[in-house]
Amino acid sequence: MQNDIQEVLYSQEAIQQKVQELGAAISRDYDGRNPLVICVLKGAFIFMADLSKNITIPIELDFMAVSSYGNSTRSSGEVKIIKDLDAFVEGRDVLIVEDIIDSGLTLSYLIDVLERRNALSVNVVALFDKPGRRTVDLNADYTGFTIPDAFVVGYGLDYAEKYRNLPYVGVLKPEVYSS
Ligand SMILES: O=P(O)(O)OC[C@H]1O[C@H](OP(=O)(O)OP(=O)(O)O)[C@H](O)[C@@H]1O
Numbered sequence: 098m099q100n101d102i103q104e105v106l107y108s109q110e111a112i113q114q115k116v117q118e119l120g121a122a123i124s125r126d127y128d129g130r131n132p133l134v135i136c137v138l139k140g141a142f143i144f145m146a147d148l149s150k151n152i153t154i155p156i157e158l159d160f161m162a163v164s165s166y167g168n169s170t171r172s173s174g175e176v177k178i179i180k181d182l183d184a185f186v187e188g189r190d191v192l193i194v195e196d197i198i199d200s201g202l203t204l205s206y207l208i209d210v211l212e213r214r215n216a217l218s219v220n221v222v223a224l225f226d227k228p229g230r231r232t233v234d235l236n237a238d239y240t241g242f243t244i245p246d247a248f249v250v251g252y253g254l255d256y257a258e259k260y261r262n263l264p265y266v267g268v269l270k271p272e273v274y275s276s
């Protein structure tokens with residue numbers, strides 16, 4: 098698996114440092130509000146686990162699974178809910194936890210769903226952001242790293258369901274896509 102990586106862009110240490118900073122900012126901003134923190138599966142599962150340990154105020158956690166990439170490096174444009182939330186969001190402060198914002202289609206769909214369910218507020222924390230690839234106008238409220246237009250894997254992010262368990266984030270060798 099490690100042999101398929103061309104370059105490590107963000108080390109385990111750099112990611113942990115950033116996750117601590119994001120956790121501190123969220124703890125400060127949401128103090129006294131008991132937010133519902135929503136992990137967007139599968140990609141955000143490691144970020145959610147690490148981020149939640151760095152949030153020092155009471156929160157509730159929930160999980161939603163959506164997918165639009167399938168086995169491709171391009172979004173199909175159609176976002177599907179594979180698993181919905183258990184919690185009701187009406188009247189709740191909601192914080193969506195995403196691993197990456199690329200085209201923005203997944204998040205714009207999710208924000209729309211949660212607003213239609215009458216959440217009190219809907220904010221987004223994304224570990225990685227590729228603003229150069231946006232097809233819809235959308236920004237996160239908390240962003241870890243702004244990254245160039247390259248398909249990245251690791252720390253939850255997959256290519257064709259592989260590489261999610263790498264502890265760092267990097268780019269794949271070109272031959273991996275053609276094999
Ligand atoms: O901004 P976008 O272009 O919509 O891309 C970002 C989304 O795509 C990925 O999920 P994917 O659909 O691959 O599902 P996964 O999390 O199960 O990998 C990623 O985890 C984000 O949720």
Ligand SMILES: [Mg+2]
Binds near residue numbers: 140166167254255
């Ligand atoms: Mg994916």
